[in-house]
Amino acid sequence: MKILIIEPFLTGSHAAWAKGYASHSRHTVEILSLSGAHWKWRMHGGAITLARKFVEEDRRPDLLLATDMLDVTTFLSLTRAHTSGIPVAVYFHENQITYPWSPKDRDKARERDRHYGFINYVSALTCDRVYFNSQYHMDSFLDELPEFLAHFPDHQEQSQVEHIREKSEVLPLGFDFSSFRPLTFVAANDGDQREDHRDTIRPPLILWNHRWEYDKNPEEFFEALQFLASCGYPFEVALLGESFDVIPEAFVEAEQELGERIVQYGYVEDRAEYTRWLRRSDLLPVTSNQDFFGSSVIEAVYCDCFPLLPKRLAFPELFPAEIHSSCFYTDFNDLVNRLQNAIGQIERMRKISFRPIAEQYDWQRVAPLYDEAFENVAARS
DSSP states (O other), X not given: OEEEEEEEEESHHHHHHHHHHHHHOSSEEEEEEEESOOHHHHHHHXXXXXXXXXXXXXXXXXXXXXXXXXXXXXXXXXXXXXXXXXXXXXXXXXXXXXXXXXXXXXXXHTTOTHHHHHHHHHHHHHSSEEEXXXXXXXXXXXXXXXXXXXXXXXXXXXXXXXXXXXXXXXXXXXXXXXGGOOOOEXXXXXXXXXXXXXXXXXXXXXXXXXXXXXXXXXXXXXXHHHHHHHTTOXXXXXXXXXXXXXXXXXXXXXXXXXXXXXXXXXXXXXXXXXXXXXXXXXEEEOOOSXXXXXXXXXXXXXXXOEEEEESSTTHHHHSOGGGHHHHEXXXXXXXXXXXXXXXXXXXXXXXXXXXXXXXXXXXXXXXHHHHHHHHHHHHHO
């Protein structure tokens, strides 16, 4: 079976997902893409360029697999002589209906933001099958659609929401953990073999490995660290993750206020170096206001970094209910208390591993789920 992934925004987690599935699928998976830049223009015009490339290259796939960045309706209209009869699915990494918009975005202020959500809506409506990376993502998108459509003056077609729901399902993200594999091991007291990668003489290392953007709520993260610092708690901070044109003020202020406690400040492009930082890190307090899955959390957990997570978004479904009490917090005060306790008993925290939870998202386990799902789409069509 030949599968063509159509991705107008091939960068970061989108690129890792597309390339990861292509290399682990039992099918022949190819990628038709544009570079990951100018995301709004990719949603507006990317389908036109990709349609031209599709026709020129005379591709003949058995399944078209778009992502949420593609205007599927425009792509299919421009390739109808070539794509007629080919089943089409769409995979939602995120969506522009429930994704929190930046308060500084001019499109939001001018009420032009609904157009991007409408592209997501009609793409889902057009496709034979709709996939989301988490149950939270699927539910939040479908539950918000009626209110989104209610903004339009008439012919809102609310019944189409149920049509989309009936053809929707969850396919979790897959991960290639090969670069994270442990190198050396020591025997733990309980008999398990664990990686010997942390300098236990140094203070606890607190990790940030998410994008440097407003939706990850860095203000609350640094507020918690600054409180700990004012109380004299020993810790260091590694600030990884990708930053873009404008660095949020919270990071600029934190660099000044936390000073020498910050042992890494900025994006680490080299995968091996990024892995070393994750292996060294002890605690991962997460303060996000948006996460449809949480790939940076899974990567850190695989490297035995202990997570402290808000009990919201997609995080609760990633971890079994029986450990929620140990790693989920309810509010800011609870987060600070848990950080204080973790720093106070850091040797015990360093012996806790949730790696098996992360391992269930290895592509070797997830790719067969994708393969079977896509085979079913092709068979039904």
